[in-house]
Each structure stands twice: as C-alpha cells, then as structure tokens.
Amino acid sequence: MIRTAILAAALSGLWLLLSGYFDKALLLGFGAASIAVSIYLARRANVIDDEGVPNGLMPGIFGYWLWLAREIGKANIAVIRHALAIDLKLSPQMLKITSPTKTNAGLATFCNSVTLTPGTVTVDLEPEYFVVHALTEELADEDAIMDMGARVARLESPSAVQEAEHQGAAAIANPGTGTKTGGGAP
Amino acid sequence: MDLDLIKDILSWILFAAGGIAVVAGAVGLVRFPDFYTRLHGAGVTDTAGAELILFAMMLQAPNWLVVMKLVFISFFLFLTSPVATHAVAHAAWVGGVRPMLGKDLKRAGDE
Numbered sequence: 001m002i003r004t005a006i007l008a009a010a011l012s013g014l015w016l017l018l019s020g021y022f023d024k025a026l027l028l029g030f031g032a033a034s035i036a037v038s039i040y041l042a043r044r045a046n047v048i049d050d051e052g053v054p055n056g057l058m059p060g061i062f063g064y065w066l067w068l069a070r071e072i073g074k075a076n077i078a079v080i081r082h083a084l085a086i087d088l089k090l091s092p093q094m095l096k097i098t099s100p101t102k103t104n105a106g107l108a109t110f111c112n113s114v115t116l117t118p119g120t121v122t123v124d125l126e127p128e129y130f131v132v133h134a135l136t137e138e139l140a141d142e143d144a145i146m147d148m149g150a151r152v153a154r155l156e157s158p159s160a161v162q163e164a165e166h167q168g169a170a171a172i173a174n175p176g177t178g179t180k181t182g183g184g185a186p
Numbered sequence: 187m188d189l190d191l192i193k194d195i196l197s198w199i200l201f202a203a204g205g206i207a208v209v210a211g212a213v214g215l216v217r218f219p220d221f222y223t224r225l226h227g228a229g230v231t232d233t234a235g236a237e238l239i240l241f242a243m244m245l246q247a248p249n250w251l252v253v254m255k256l257v258f259i260s261f262f263l264f265l266t267s268p269v270a271t272h273a274v275a276h277a278a279w280v281g282g283v284r285p286m287l288g289k290d291l292k293r294a295g296d297e
Binding site: 014017018020065072073076079080082083084088090091092093094111112113115116117118119120121122123124125131133135 | 206207210211213214217218219220222223225226227229230232233234251254255258264265267268269271272275276278279280285286287288289291
C-alpha cells in the first residue's frame with residue numbers, strides 16, 4: 001500500500017511539473033484520471049514491487065547519487081585522458097565481483113552504477129557474482145568497486161532485505177513461479 | 187556584473203566542457219582497439235557529455251518549468267543509459283565476443 005502511495009505521489013509530481021497546469025480544474029481532473037488509470041494498470045500487472053517502486057533504498061539513495069556523480073566525474077577525466085593520449089596505454093581487465101547487496105533493487109543499483117562509471121562496464125550477471133570489464137588496471141580497482149557495493153548495501157532497509165529473503169525462500173519452494181532477477185540470464 | 191552575465195559565463199563553460207567530453211568520447215570510440223574498450227569511450231559521451239550540456243541548458247532556461255523538464259531528462263538519462271550500455275555489452279558477451287585483455291591486448295586463444 002505504501003508503494004502505491006509513493007508511486008501516486010511521484011506520478012502526480014511528474015504530471016504537474018511536465019504540464020505546468022496548476023489552476024485549470026478540467027485539465028487537473030484529466031491528469032488525476034490518467035494517474036488513477038496508470039496505478040490501476042500497474043497494480044493489475046503486478047509491477048509495484050521492490051523493483052517497480054524501490055522504496056527499500058530511499059531516502060539514502062539521494063545522497064548516494066551525489067557521491068556517485070563525483071565518482072563519475074573522476075572516472076570521466078581518467079577515461080578522457082586515455083582517449084586523447086598520444087600513445088594508447090590500455091590494459092583491459094575482467095573482474096568477478098561478488099555483490100554485498102541482498103535485494104534485487106540493490107543489485108540493479110550497484111551493477112548500473114558500475115556501468116555508469118566510465119572505464120567499467122558490467123557485462124554479465126550470474127547468480128553468485130557479476131563480471132565487470134575495465135579499461136585499464138588502475139580503473140579495475142576491486143576495492144573501489146566493493147566500496148561502492150558496500151555503500152549500496154548500506155542503503156537497503158532491513159524490511160526490504162527481509163522481503164527479498166522471503167521471496168528467495170518462496171522461489172525455492174515453488175520453482176517456476178520464481179522471482180524476477182535484474183539483467184536476467186539468456 | 188549582473189546575474190545574467192554570470193549565468194551566461196557559467197553556462198558557456200559547461201557547454202564547452204560538455205562539448206569536449208562528447209568529442210573525447212567519440213575519439214575514444216574510434217581509437218580504442220576492441221568492442222568492450224570502445225564501450226568505455228561511449229560511456230564518456232553518455233555521462234559527462236550529456237549531463238554537462240543539460241546543466242548548461244538549465245542555466246539558459248527561461249523559467250522554472252523548463253528547468254524541471256531538463257532535470258527530468260537528465261534524471262531519466264542517468265537511469266536508462268547504463269541499462270542500454272549493459273544490454274549492448276551483455277549481448278556481445280553472450281554472442282561470444284571475447285575481450286582483448288592485459289597490456290599486450292591479447293584475446294584468449296590468440297597466438
């Protein structure tokens with residue numbers, strides 16, 4: 001229920017700020033109706049879960065994004081230097097990273113943060129670990145990547161972790177109905 | 187110095203920095219040796235290039251509603267560009283493209 005409320009608030013904010021109508025009753029009514037239909041369809045499609053509305057990571061995620069933006073800036077400078085260097089000095093590496101996160105939303109946030117940081121790209125996701133391709137040895141800094149993962153793991157609220165463990169147990173109990181995994185194996 | 191002049195100077199600095207990042211990303215895309223390293227070049231254009239140019243546009247926006255629209259664009263780009271990059275990288279990985287590794291850029295199985 002709390003997820004539906006968060007989704008409704010987010011959609012209302014998005015509609016208001018994109019349209020810019022604050023005092024036209026008819027148009028506001030249409031906006032409210034479209035949000036109601038969206039939420040009805042989302043509930044019917046059963047997508048209001050820890051991935052659709054990742055409230056398990058809020059509110060710490062906003063501070064994390066600021067930290068991530070700084071890391072992206074630093075990594076950009078390193079990759080731009082390599083791109084513009086007179087002699088290309090690349091030493092690509094593959095890394096196997098075991099994620100410390102426990103929820104799907106946390107794992108997706110971690111893997112996408114790694115991809116978003118220039119110089120490192122997540123190429124494959126396995127149940128136990130994920131595979132990262134890095135541009136050079138310096139950028140293939142496993143400690144820095146694990147530090148990023150630890151920051152994401154700290155954002156995960158205890159109730160979201162509990163829910164993820166519960167879903168994991170349910171997936172083992174009835175395979176076939178299993179929970180979605182981010183990224184997905186082929 | 188009035189506020190408009192300061193805003194113009196700041197936004198021009200950001201436009202120039204964003205432009206440099208886009209060009210550097212494109213240069214990396216052309217110069218890097220294999221598929222996976224080229225992706226890192228594209229990553230610079232995705233992040234620094236796009237975001238810096240969007241910040242510069244926010245400083246030039248005529249009102250707050252336009253600023254908010256630009257904030258939404260940068261936010262959704264921030265969420266979707268790594269997904270697109272991962273989709274491409276994962277497709278190559280599953281399709282059997284092996285990366286060049288190490289200082290001598292050897293593929294597994296090469297002489």
